[in-house]
Amino acid sequence: MLLITNGQLITPDGVVEADLAIDGQEIAAIGRGLTGERVIDAAGCYVLPGGVDPHVHLQMPLAGRVSTDTFLSGSIAAAHGGTTTFIDFVTPEPEQSMLDALHARQAEADGETVIDYGLHMTIPTWHGAEETRLKETTAAVAAGCATFKLYQAYTGMVLDDPSLLRAFQAIARAGGLAVLHSETGPVLELLRSQALAAGYTAPIWHERTRPARLEATAIHRAAELADLAQCPLHIFHVGCAEAVAEITRAQAAGIDISGESCPQYLLLTAEEHLAGPDGALFICAPPLRNVSDHVPLWRGLANGALAMVSTDHCPWTRAEKDQPDFSLVPGGVPGIETRLSLIYHHGVRTGLISPSRWVEICCTEPARRMGLSRKGRLAPGYDADVVIFDPTRRRTLSVNTLHELCDWTPYAGMTLTGWPRTVLQRGRLLVEEEEFVGAPGDGTFIKRAF
Ligand code: MN
Numbered sequence: 001m002l003l004i005t006n007g008q009l010i011t012p013d014g015v016v017e018a019d020l021a022i023d024g025q026e027i028a029a030i031g032r033g034l035t036g037e038r039v040i041d042a043a044g045c046y047v048l049p050g051g052v053d054p055h056v057h058l059q060m061p062l063a064g065r066v067s068t069d070t071f072l073s074g075s076i077a078a079a080h081g082g083t084t085t086f087i088d089f090v091t092p093e094p095e096q097s098m099l100d101a102l103h104a105r106q107a108e109a110d111g112e113t114v115i116d117y118g119l120h121m122t123i124p125t126w127h128g129a130e131e132t133r134l135k136e137t138t139a140a141v142a143a144g145c146a147t148f149k150l151y152q153a154y155t156g157m158v159l160d161d162p163s164l165l166r167a168f169q170a171i172a173r174a175g176g177l178a179v180l181h182s183e184t185g186p187v188l189e190l191l192r193s194q195a196l197a198a199g200y201t202a203p204i205w206h207e208r209t210r211p212a213r214l215e216a217t218a219i220h221r222a223a224e225l226a227d228l229a230q231c232p233l234h235i236f237h238v239g240c241a242e243a244v245a246e247i248t249r250a251q252a253a254g255i256d257i258s259g260e261s262c263p264q265y266l267l268l269t270a271e272e273h274l275a276g277p278d279g280a281l282f283i284c285a286p287p288l289r290n291v292s293d294h295v296p297l298w299r300g301l302a303n304g305a306l307a308m309v310s311t312d313h314c315p316w317t318r319a320e321k322d323q324p325d326f327s328l329v330p331g332g333v334p335g336i337e338t339r340l341s342l343i344y345h346h347g348v349r350t351g352l353i354s355p356s357r358w359v360e361i362c363c364t365e366p367a368r369r370m371g372l373s374r375k376g377r378l379a380p381g382y383d384a385d386v387v388i389f390d391p392t393r394r395r396t397l398s399v400n401t402l403h404e405l406c407d408w409t410p411y412a413g414m415t416l417t418g419w420p421r422t423v424l425q426r427g428r429l430l431v432e433e434e435e436f437v438g439a440p441g442d443g444t445f446i447k448r449a450f
Helices: 073-078 097-109 137-142 161-174 185-197 204-208 214-231 241-254 263-267 270-274 278-284 291-303 337-349 355-369
Strands: 002-011 014-023 026-031 037-041 044-049 051-053 083-090 116-122 147-151 175-181 234-237 258-260 386-395 415-425 428-432
Touching: 002 355, 002 386, 014 355, 044 355, 051 337, 051 355, 073 083, 073 415, 073 428, 083 097, 083 415, 097 116, 097 137, 137 161, 147 161, 161 175, 161 214, 185 204, 185 214, 204 270, 214 234, 214 241, 241 258, 241 291, 258 291, 258 355, 263 291, 263 337, 270 278, 291 355, 337 355, 337 386, 337 415
Parallel strands: 002 037, 002 044, 051 083, 083 116, 116 147, 147 175, 175 234, 234 258
Antiparallel strands: 002 014, 014 026, 044 386, 386 415, 415 428
16 A cells, blocks of 8 residues: 555545555545555645646647657656646548547557547548448447547538538437537638738738637537537637637536636737747647636636636647748647646636636546546545645746757746646656656556546
8 A cells, every 4th residue: 555645635525634545556545544555745745636638639640740749758748747647639531440540549659658548539521521430439439439529620620510510419329528629710711811812921810810709609609519419519728708708608508518728828828929930839729819818718717617728739849830921830839748837826826716626627627528437536446646746846947847849838937836746647656756757658548438
């Protein structure tokens, strides 16, 4: 038995000063006066369940490039930041079955990732229009891939409304959850080509050609179609007040819809695009918005309109981001390592959210909503994924100290108070006093179900 003593445990029943006992891979007991052969002293620290990041893109192929972090480097960075489970993506080729694509993607991650992982199954345009393809959702769910990524944007990915409804129906029949990139894509493509034709190529035009209200419009349509199909729906990367309002409206109408935001939307703005030569680095979709969006997003996380925080970690190097116009810049920002600490520093320390809510939105809710039944809680019987988080440890963020491979970080120079000291995964030390002590392949594919 391994004991973690003297910590402030953040449990579903609140914050309690107690010991945590681990037997093998599981949490065995929480209480006082427990005994064990090995003891880790967590005095002065929070003890919380391992972070669950429901949305990352490691070694993702895109138009001849591959996103900067591999399954190995990205998962090591995640572990240092207190995340012990991530969910990445698999995208079937036009002639490939969902199961073949799933197994191929698992083969890339297995033996590499140091933390546990799941995969979302993408339903691209070529699958979304075909009933026979959509029937494969049942086999995907049986293989532990119970969430399906749909897009309302991007050529080749965008599903028109009839295809979206068909996909929702198929996912509902299979017992899955739809996760959605929600923007009014075809209209954005038109606005973009009009801007380029008029000579507007600077990075700020990325934001100006993706109006926030068209994000909300897309969520509105998707929510109605998902409800028609009785398919549970999760909205990815919510970044503006209009989107929060639309999700709140749908929830009030009884629609089974959840949302997530990401640190970049909670902390940064489109002003970053105006910051000289680095302006293009911050291109991601949906785009960064305004400082006036920050309070509604934080309030949404506090009151439950938004259920969780993901990173949408999708790193590209400075050289890859350096393009002749904004439309050619690969979208995405890094952040897999900094999520827990950014939300602690900017959310908990400022009083916007409680320590318990911090754990709910970074650990418990992403696990529950995404079908990870053994993750995200400090409770007997759950996987012993545990983070010892020192709320006084200060870190100034820099590419030199982060373990992400990317040669830039959106948070360079930001000083955070609160950083993970020690991280365990299924009872084994993964990070000990900020030193990585795990090995490639320590992580395993986790079957998810509802
Ligand atoms: Mn994404």
